[in-house]
Amino acid sequence: MTTVLLVDDHPVVRSGLRAVIDAGDALRVIGEAATGEEAITLAGALRPDVVLCDLRLGSGIDGIRTTAALRALEPAPAVLILTTFDRDAEVLGAIEAGAAGYLLKDVDPEVIVEGIRRAAGGDMVLAPDLAARVLKGMRSPLPRLTEREIEVLRHLARGSTNREIARTLFVTEATVKSHLAHIFTKLDVDSRSRAIHVAQETGLI
Amino acid sequence: MTTVLLVDDHPVVRSGLRAVIDAGDALRVIGEAATGEEAITLAGALRPDVVLCDLRLGSGIDGIRTTAALRALEPAPAVLILTTFDRDAEVLGAIEAGAAGYLLKDVDPEVIVEGIRRAAGGDMVLAPDLAARVLKGMRSPLPRLTEREIEVLRHLARGSTNREIARTLFVTEATVKSHLAHIFTKLDVDSRSRAIHVAQETGLI
DNA sequence: TTCGGCATCAGCCTTTTGGTTGATCCTTGC
DNA sequence: GCAAGGATCAACCAAAAGGCTGATGCCGAA
Incomplete structure (x- = not known):
């Protein structure tokens, strides 16, 4: 049994x-x-x-x-x-x-x-x-995001601006932009809206 | 029974x-x-x-x-x-x-x-x-969006830019911006990302 | 028919975003 | 110890987005 x-x-x-x-x-x-x-x-x-x-x-x-x-x-x-x-x-x-x-x-x-x-x-x-x-040892077509990037992505999906994200995470806007640039590259998108969409589609968030 | x-x-x-x-x-x-x-x-x-x-x-x-x-x-x-x-x-x-x-x-x-x-x-x-x-006869706290606005909102949620939305709907970017401005006012937001978020939260799309 | 709502468009201006490059500091693994 | 990856920041530039005002045409309700 x-x-x-x-x-x-x-x-x-x-x-x-x-x-x-x-x-x-x-x-x-x-x-x-x-x-x-x-x-x-x-x-x-x-x-x-x-x-x-x-x-x-x-x-x-x-x-x-x-x-x-x-x-x-x-x-x-x-x-x-x-x-x-x-x-x-x-x-x-x-x-x-x-x-x-x-x-x-x-x-x-x-x-x-x-x-x-x-x-x-x-x-x-x-x-x-x-x-x-x-x-075949392939992970999903999506590259791995780091923890921090996922965190930023979550704030993004709530509609936060870079400034708001920076404040909540206690970093500068420059850092947020840096994370976003990486996120965009990894997700192969060129706007926050599309990043949100892809992240939701793929269950990333 | x-x-x-x-x-x-x-x-x-x-x-x-x-x-x-x-x-x-x-x-x-x-x-x-x-x-x-x-x-x-x-x-x-x-x-x-x-x-x-x-x-x-x-x-x-x-x-x-x-x-x-x-x-x-x-x-x-x-x-x-x-x-x-x-x-x-x-x-x-x-x-x-x-x-x-x-x-x-x-x-x-x-x-x-x-x-x-x-x-x-x-x-x-x-x-x-x-x-x-x-x-109390109230519908949801959210004002009604027009059909066209919902349509724009859907494209928005897919991550489309104003230009892309304009092309697919066969209107100018000015029109899209106009619809977006109305959407933002009705949803009480000030960015497309937040509009997407609110729309998804409330089941609008 | 007049008024309001809706869809359409324009111009102008400010803010936000995104692209690029490059730098420092840490940790982790080899 | 050094290389690699990750988090942090900066400055500059171009593009996109957003705010505001105002205008036109259409349609349906009052």
Whole structure:
């Protein structure tokens, strides 16, 4: 019997997953968590074979950080990411954090069950096109942004001006412009609006 | 016995809702639809008392249009909107389309069951702060944008420059700037980035 | 028909952004 | 220790964006 811990901030989704998973004989849900913190605690106590974890967990730590923390446990559960969109940045981030793969939320129940069984068996569970990229060692077409750049990007997406960003980050406008120039180059755009768009499209923020 | 039709493009969410709703004695799920079109067909055939409908339905018509079509049926089911965010524009749009209210997906199962029961009884089901605005006859605090302005806003959100927007809409940059000035005034912002942010926050686009 | 809202455009001016180049200081890895 | 990458800053220039005022044509409601 493969044991499963569910992590999703929506009770309804948890109920649905539980119904789907417990329907068969091979899998059993042994716990539910609404937040990443809770998931880590519960996983330590319950020692599930597989953790099925939503990428977005409302407030608190996100699915990627949760994955990293879960994989640091001993024994480490297989972590399967549940997501609505197969956005490059986040999914690949989760895989880099040690996830065994991801499932799209809009697939049929059987696919979810099958995915969990494969993850428990040590397989990678990925959509074909993404699997190809991962196996070829390519990260997403988007270069990595540094932490600071992501931070600036977030402020950008809130509509902040360079001056505002500079003030909040306690740096000069020159520094902000420098970060932005790097961000633009990496994202291959030439305006803040388009940077915001690309960042949102790719799940960078 | 109150009958319920579920409309959500995610099978897992439907399973969860079914489990939650069928758990009690008062409600019974009599059908599930993955799209708005399917929902309208099924509602006509099954005549549910309440339709629980996700606001976002992937491809095809959205929750608002679905609501409008459902309310045009005879007899019309009570339509309860399911959503992740209580974004003004969309939720109010759904209510204008005849929805009996909305439920946030992250509430507890009991709240959902209670909401369905109240909707079946003809009540409005709204979060307190929004209820206040609706009852006071106020639409959202945001002024209405014209169609053209929304159109410009959409291009804006894709990161287009004024020149690009002008070209695609076959007008001059002066016109685009004029529309933008109106948009900025109405949204109470002073930059395109912030306009994008506000528009996304409020579900305007 | 007159008025208001909407879409269209123009000119002028200031501010903000973006491009470029180059520099310093730190940390980390080899 | 040195190279590489990252964060920080500066100065200069060109382009884009934004603020303001005002004008025209169209349409529908009062």
